[in-house]
Amino acid sequence: MNRDRSELAELQQQAKTRQNIVDAITHQFAAEDEALQHAMRAAKQAGLPEIQISPIQGKLLQLLAVTCNAQKILEIGSLGGYSGIWLARALPNSGRFITLEINPTHAEQVRNAFEHANVSDRADVRVGKALDLLPQLENEAPFDLIFIDADKPPYPQYLDWALRLSRPGSIIVADNCIRSGKGFEEPQDQGMAGIVAYNKRIASDPRLISLDLAMDDDYTDGFAISVVRW
Numbered sequence: 001m002n003r004d005r006s007e008l009a010e011l012q013q014q015a016k017t018r019q020n021i022v023d024a025i026t027h028q029f030a031a032e033d034e035a036l037q038h039a040m041r042a043a044k045q046a047g048l049p050e051i052q053i054s055p056i057q058g059k060l061l062q063l064l065a066v067t068c069n070a071q072k073i074l075e076i077g078s079l080g081g082y083s084g085i086w087l088a089r090a091l092p093n094s095g096r097f098i099t100l101e102i103n104p105t106h107a108e109q110v111r112n113a114f115e116h117a118n119v120s121d122r123a124d125v126r127v128g129k130a131l132d133l134l135p136q137l138e139n140e141a142p143f144d145l146i147f148i149d150a151d152k153p154p155y156p157q158y159l160d161w162a163l164r165l166s167r168p169g170s171i172i173v174a175d176n177c178i179r180s181g182k183g184f185e186e187p188q189d190q191g192m193a194g195i196v197a198y199n200k201r202i203a204s205d206p207r208l209i210s211l212d213l214a215m216d217d218d219y220t221d222g223f224a225i226s227v228v229r230w
């Protein structure tokens with residue numbers, strides 16, 4: 001009994017420590033400015049789901065964009081433009097950011113958020129089903145960084161398109177690839193089937209070097225990061 005209680009206290013302390021670490025890293029390396037906070041607030045007010053990336057993930061996307069000297073970035077799944085602002089800001093003035101969004105209401109939020117963040121000159125939201133829009137991007141390829149964060153069942157198809165629209169040295173990132181470990185188990189639904197297949201593909205495709213990084217939601221979810229080999 002006493003032993004259970006002290007074990008519980010220790011687990012609670014560890015969870016608190018992890019949260020403190022996330023808060024400190026966010027504060028020191030990934031603080032949101034007014035435009036990012038505005039995008040979050042506006043999305044919430046419009047009733048959009050609160051499923052945007054975390055500030056630490058936003059900063060990691062910027063770090064990866066600079067790593068591959070990104071001039072052109074593609075995102076699949078815009079929501080309210082929160083991740084889009086992080087990504088568009090990693091580009092030089094001459095850069096291009098294209099984000100694909102199926103929901104016209106979301107897309108309108110994205111346009112406003114980009115306007116407010118002063119990235120409309122380089123950032124473009126295209127409205128439609130990603131699998132219909134991707135073939136139209138071939139003449140704008142290659143993209144240096146591709147961020148996949150839309151519906152989960154077609155993740156493997158999004159990977160095919162990412163490979164088609166990239167170059168050696170491009171970086172492909174996919175959100176939600178861990179899902180409390182379900183990303184590596186026998187899938188129970190179509191969404192998880194997409195993610196499990198995605199993880200298997202990136203782990204074994206000889207064109208890629210890849211790693212899943214547990215970093216979000218108390219280290220229970222996170223990005224899959226792949227680099228297209230030279």
Ligand code: SAH
Pocket residue numbers: 051052053076077078079080081082083084100101102103106128129130131149150151
């Ligand atoms: N990247 C965003 C979060 C995206 S949430 C951020 O971190 O800020 C997923 C988004 O993908 C939602 O806005 C949803 O409407 C969109 N989406 C879902 N299915 C889609 C599809 N087939 N094609 C394009 N967008 C899709």
Ligand code: DHB
Pocket residue numbers: 051052053149150175176
């Ligand atoms: C969901 C989707 C996401 O892209 C995410 O980051 C979190 C949750 C969802 O559909 O529930």
Ligand code: MG
Pocket residue numbers: 051052053149175176
């Ligand atoms: Mg996501």
